[in-house]
Amino acid sequence: MAVTAQKGFDIEKLRSDFPLLQTNMNGKPIAFLDSAASSQKPNSVLQAMDTYYREKHANVHRGVYQLSQEATAAYENARELVKGFINAPSAREVIFVRGCTEAINLVAATFGRRFLMAGDEVLISAMEHHSNIVPWQMACENKGATLKVIPVNEKGELVMDEFDRLLTSKVKIVAVTHVSNTLGTINPVREIIEKAHAKDIPVLVDGAQAIPHMQVDVQELDADFYAFSGHKMFGPTGIGVLYGKEEWLNALPPYQGGGEMIETVTFEKTTYNELPHKFEAGTPDIAGTVGLGAAIEYIGSVGYPAIHAHEAELLDYATRRLQEVEGIRFIGTAREKASVISFLVGGIHPYDLGTILDKLGIAVRTGHHCTQPLMDQFCIPGTVRASFAFYNNKTDIDRLVDGVKRAVEMLR
Amino acid sequence: MSINQIQDEIIDEFSLFSDWMEKYEYIIDLGKHLPLIDEQYKDEEHLIKGCQSRVWLHAGLEGDKVVFTADSDAVITKGIIALLVRVLSNQPAEEVAQSELYFIDKIGLKEHLSPTRSNGLVSMVKQMKLYGLALHAKS
Incomplete structure (x- = not known):
């Protein structure tokens, strides 16, 4: 069940605290979905x-x-x-x-x-x-x-x-x-x-x-x-x-x-x-x-309860929407999960998917994520990983889902 | 055709594409359709490890010319390999060793040959030139 974000949690106001989220990548506003690798920094920092x-x-x-x-x-x-x-x-x-x-x-x-x-x-x-x-x-x-x-x-x-x-x-x-x-x-x-x-x-x-x-x-x-x-x-x-x-x-x-x-x-x-x-x-x-x-x-100042509620909502929304992609396979479906989604689509190599997403202004991580033994266990070369922080919004996820669909069309 | 003539030909071809989508569709198509390497060479010995994608490369000598065959598990990497093979394969060993690959930059694919990309392509180009050098010494 989706958790509703806390009262007073203004995502657009929070996003404006992060200068990098206002920039472009490959000519498109950046959808930064790689916070598990490194997060962006607010003005106050x-x-x-x-x-x-x-x-x-x-x-x-x-x-x-x-x-x-x-x-x-x-x-x-x-x-x-x-x-x-x-x-x-x-x-x-x-x-x-x-x-x-x-x-x-x-x-x-x-x-x-x-x-x-x-x-x-x-x-x-x-x-x-x-x-x-x-x-x-x-x-x-x-x-x-x-x-x-x-x-x-x-x-x-x-x-x-x-x-x-x-x-x-x-x-x-x-x-x-x-x-x-x-x-x-x-x-x-x-x-x-x-x-x-x-x-x-x-x-x-x-x-x-x-x-x-x-x-x-x-x-x-x-x-x-x-x-x-x-x-x-x-x-x-x-x-x-x-x-x-x-x-x-x-x-x-x-x-x-x-x-x-x-x-x-x-x-x-x-x-x-x-x-x-x-x-x-x-x-x-x-x-x-x-x-x-x-x-x-x-x-x-943001507060962990608000962070948790917002991220849980994003994780839930992203997991649901990504299921629209034919042939998607999630790697990591634990009952207790943080806002990280690793996936593969059919036989498409994560590098190919990540390359097309990059062109669309969507930053995700691809590869083995420095967990090679784990990849070996799942018998895969790596995954595409989208990870969310509290500054991500549903638009980021919509763009990810649309981007994956487009990339899959090109690569299939 | 010489290495540079082929490079110029590729640059001409790519100038027809109006956006990145067309360019990548073409590269993906190259990657999908070209059978590049004999399955027997897709082994540890011929593997160039990249963090992101893996590349296999084999070099042989036919007369005084080096013949390259290669493959990758990622289709975009494979498409770029197809271009590299088109430029450097069937060329005299010495010229392979001394070649300067300017076409990648000109067709806007430089990012794929960046060491930080870790897709195996940088090591592959280095390896191709080394093969050229070694085979030139041998011939």
């Missing part, structure tokens, strides 16, 4: 970063002068905003990184170094993005540990019975995605965490695809680590967040060495700074954190 560079920039945590203190305040204020955004118990548990990929690499590398041993296992799922596969593979290879995979059923849902079976005492950490970037499946991470914790196994959640769509409360989830990127949640590229429980972050060795992360340095021995600085070597992306803070405030 762009302005915050511009103002920061023009009026407030200096290095952080260094100078005694006023400007440096202001920059530090802006940077630490962003950390406080993130803390509130995900309901972290403490700002010390919020580590700024380049993006979700770096966050996962940080945990895989340091956790692997400290805790993995030969014969141990790391448990991931078959629907992980390469960035939640490869870092763990590298960590396992280093220590002679084994990567185990929770399988996915034909609808694109995790097979939870198999998860129960795979969750043995050999498993040292579980790393799963909250929402699948390819299938849109929303995974039962709360249940996964509860079951893992019953066996004293920590869990990392890849939240890159969840955070743009749903309120995440790391305490409610009881996640040990939660990773996400700024650029998928209407913030700038190059900034992301690793949330980690303090006891875990303290137990991990530093990831990179350099300035900022040290307490004292001599040529004989270095002692490390406290959290969160221990994991933030070098000058951070200060402007990025300011932009991320502005994105958090922007999301707050």
Whole structure:
């Protein structure tokens, strides 16, 4: 059943906040349906970063002068905003990184170094993005540990019975995605965490695809680590967040060495700074954190209930309308889905479909979406993926459906 | 005809199309109808991996001329391959190695030969020239 958008949710007014949505692609107004790859940015984010560079920039945590203190305040204020955004118990548990990929690499590398041993296992799922596969593979290879995979059923849902079976005492950490970037499946991470914790196994959640769509409360989830990127949640590229429980972050060795992360340095021995600085070597992306803070405030002004209601309506509308396309096959039909639709039409190659849609001003993603093992499981080379953010409207979807029909006519 | 004569001929042909639709319909048609490669060569050894589409390429020498056959799993990529094969196949190896493919840009398909497109075509052109070089050295 379609969910009606909330009162006071003015889609056209929201769209006007995003300059890129007013532009053309191939001579046609852009229908941007690739927000799962990266979202567009509202004016408030762009302005915050511009103002920061023009009026407030200096290095952080260094100078005694006023400007440096202001920059530090802006940077630490962003950390406080993130803390509130995900309901972290403490700002010390919020580590700024380049993006979700770096966050996962940080945990895989340091956790692997400290805790993995030969014969141990790391448990991931078959629907992980390469960035939640490869870092763990590298960590396992280093220590002679084994990567185990929770399988996915034909609808694109995790097979939870198999998860129960795979969750043995050999498993040292579980790393799963909250929402699948390819299938849109929303995974039962709360249940996964509860079951893992019953066996004293920590869990990392890849939240890159969840955070743009749903309120995440790391305490409610009881996640040990939660990773996400700024650029998928209407913030700038190059900034992301690793949330980690303090006891875990303290137990991990530093990831990179350099300035900022040290307490004292001599040529004989270095002692490390406290959290969160221990994991933030070098000058951070200060402007990025300011932009991320502005994105958090922007999301707050729209509100997750309104975002959820609007996106659910779009997903429902798009799924219904795309069924008009003869020969369409949806990849990922989980009961719990975020606003992502992956599909194929007959034997048409996703690249061909995507190329024609591009000419029509419709931006979709084609290919394997960095989930090659998942594509192998479905025996397909890739899919066409349309992903929606709250700034998409029904016109975008009508254009997608008309575009697909036209492309299919040309390609059949 | 020389490589450049064929390129000019293609540019002339494409100048007749009034919009992108006609152009793509033509490319799709080329992709659909041309049998390009012997099935036995559609194997790992002849595969050029692209992120978006896959391309198979085989080169052989007939006299002093290189004969290319190729294929792709995506029909638009295959259509462009048909044009590349028309330009470079049955040409002296040395000329293949030294060829400059300006027609792609002129007919407005440059985007398909961009490395960021990741459709296998950039690697394919590179590979064709390398075959030209290698076969020239051999002949």
